Ligand SMILES: Cc1cc2nc3c(=O)[nH]c(=O)nc-3n(C[C@H](O)[C@H](O)[C@H](O)COP(=O)(O)OP(=O)(O)OC[C@H]3O[C@@H](n4cnc5c(N)ncnc54)[C@H](O)[C@@H]3O)c2cc1C
C-alpha cells in the first residue's frame with residue numbers, strides 16, 4: 001500500500017497530492033457528475049474578491065497551440081455571496097476546499113482573508129497576487145518583492161490558517177518572489193499562474209481577446225512551469241505546490257520530482273473532466289512500480 | 305447527468321461543407337433535451353487542443369444514437385467530419401439548458417435555422433411534434449448547398465426555405481420569407497449566425513412574439529466552470545454553456 005497523504009504545515013493535510021487550479025474547476029460542483037470529489041486532495045475555488053466583479057467583456061478566450069489564453073478577469077459575486085450561498089453548499093465535500101483570494105488593494109485582500117478565516121471548513125487560502133487579467137490587479141503586487149512583502153505580511157496578520165501564496169511567472173526571478181513570500185509569513189507557495197500572452201486574428205486584423213492580452217495556460221506552459229518549480233523549490237524551505245500544464249500522472253510526477261509537495265490541475269480538466277482522479281491513481285501506480293512507499297518521498301527526488 | 309462517453313460512428317453522409325454523423329453508445333443514453341449540445345474531443349494535436357461544442361441534431365434512445373451535423377470551418381470541425389465508420393468520438397453530454405416547451409398545446413411554433421444552425425432545430429421540431437404541436441420550419445442558407453437533410457425536416461413539419469442567391473426557395477434572408485405575412489406565430493425558436501438571430505429577434509419584438517435563441521459563444525470547458533463563454537445580459541455576464549445556449553431574447557442586450 002502506497003501512502004498518498006501529503007502533510008503540508010499548519011495542519012493542512014491532503015489525501016493525495018492532486019488538487020484543482022483556481023478558475024478552472026468552478027466550485028467543484030460542476031465536476032461532480034464525472035468524479036467523486038472526495039477522491040482528490042483539494043479544490044481551489046474560483047478567484048474571490050471583496051465585491052462582485054463582472055469580469056472582462058467577451059471574447060475572453062482563444063485557443064492557442066496546445067493551450068489557451070483567457071481573460072476572464074476574476075468574474076465572481078464577491079466574498080459575501082460566497083459565504084452565504086456557496087459555502088453552505090460545498091462545505092461538506094470531503095476534501096480541502098481552499099479559497100483563492102484576489103483583490104486590487106491590500107485592504108481588499110485582508111477583508112476577504114478575514115471573512116474566510118471565520119469559515120470552519122476552509123483550511124487554507126491561496127493568495128492570488130498574480131492575475132494578469134485585471135487592471136490594478138493582483139499582479140501589480142506579485143511582480144515585485146516589496147509588493148509581495150506588503151500584501152503577504154498584511155494578510156498574515158488577519159489570517160491564521162494555512163496561507164498559500166500563488167506566484168506569477170511574469171517576472172525575472174521567481175525564486176526571489178518566493179523568498180519574499182516565505183519571509184513575510186507564507187506557509188507555502190503555489191506556481192505558476194498564467195503567462196501573459198496574446199493572440200491575433202490575422203484575417204480580421206484584430207486581437208482575439210477583448211483585453212488584447214491574456215493569460216496562457218495548458219500543456220504548452222509545462223516546461224516553463226517545471227523549471228520555475230525547480231528554481232523555487234531549491235530556494236525556499238516551505239512547501240511548493242506545482243502547476244502549469246499538468247495533463248497526466250507523468251506530468252504530475254515530474255513536478256513532484258522537481259520539488260513540489262503537491263500539484264494542481266487546471267486547463268486539463270476542460271479536456272478530461274475526470275483527469276484529477278486518473279492522475280492521483282497514476283501517481284500511486286508509479287510508486288508501486290518503483291517501490292516507493294510514500295508519495296511524499298517523490299518530492300525533490302530528482303537525481304541531477 | 306452529464307457523462308463522458310465514447311460514441312462509435314455507424315453512419316455518415318457528406319456534403320461539400322457539412323457532414324451528418326450518426327453515433328452510437330454502448331450504454332443507454334442520458335436524458336437529452338432539445339437544444340442541448342455535446343463537447344467533442346478531437347485529438348491531442350496542438351491546434352485542436354480543446355473540445356469542440358456541437359449541437360445535438362437528433363436522438364434515438366432505442367438505438368442509443370445521437371446525430372451531429374458538422375460544418376467544416378477549421379481544423380477541429382474538419383477532423384470531426386473526417387471520422388471514419390467504426391471510429392469512436394469521445395463526447396461529453398448532455399450540456400446546456402435546452403429550449404422551453406410551450407405550455408399551450410395549440411401554440412403556433414416556428415423554428416428558424418440558418419446555416420449549420422439548422423442542426424438543433426430538427427430534434428426540437430421532433431420533440432414538439434411528439435407533444436402534439438405542429439412545428440413550422442423556416443430554414444435559410446447562402447445557397448442550396450447549405451440546406452441539407454430537408455426530407456427529414458419535412459417529415460416533421462412544413463418547411464419554408466430562403467437562400468441568399470435564390471438557388472432554392474425564396475431569395476433573401478429567413479426574416480424576409482413570405483410565410484411571415486401568411487401565418488401568425490406564438491413562439492419562435494432560432495439558431496444560426498448572429499446577424500440572422502438578431503434579425504429574427506427584431507422580428508419577434510416587432511410582432512410581440514415570444515422568442516428563444518441558441519447562442520454559439522466560444523467555449524473552453526462547456527461545464528460552467530471557466531466563465532469563458534459569457535454573454536452580457538440584463539443580469540450581467542452569464543455562462544452560455546450552462547445557463548444557455550438557449551436564451552429568451554428578453555434577457556439579451558441585442
Ligand atoms: C453551443 C454550440 C453549438 C454548436 N453547434 C454546432 C453544430 O451543430 N454544428 C457545427 O458545425 N458547429 C457548431 N458549433 C460551432 C463549432 O463549435 C465551431 O465551428 C468549432 O468549434 C470550430 O472549430 P474548428 O477547429 O473547426 O475551427 P477554428 O479553427 O477553431 O475556427 C475557425 C473559424 O470559425 C470561427 N469559430 C470557431 N468557433 C466558433 C463558434 N463557436 N461560433 C462561431 N464561430 C466560431 C473562428 O472564429 C474561426 O474564424 C456550435 C458552437 C456552440 C458554442
Ligand SMILES: Cc1cc2nc3c(=O)[nH]c(=O)nc-3n(C[C@H](O)[C@H](O)[C@H](O)COP(=O)(O)O)c2cc1C
Pocket residue numbers: 021022023024046047048070072074100128131166192193194216217218219221243244245246264265266267268530531532
Ligand atoms: C479560465 C481560467 C481562469 C482562471 N482563473 C484564475 C483565478 O481566478 N485565480 C487564479 O489564481 N488563477 C486562475 N487561473 C490560473 C490557473 O489557476 C492556473 O494557475 C493556470 O491555468 C496554469 O495551470 P494549467 O496550465 O494547469 O491550467 C485561471 C486559468 C484559466 C484557464
Ligand code: FES
Pocket residue numbers: 522523524525526527528529530531532533534543544545546
Ligand atoms: S465554457 Fe467554461 S463556463 Fe462556459
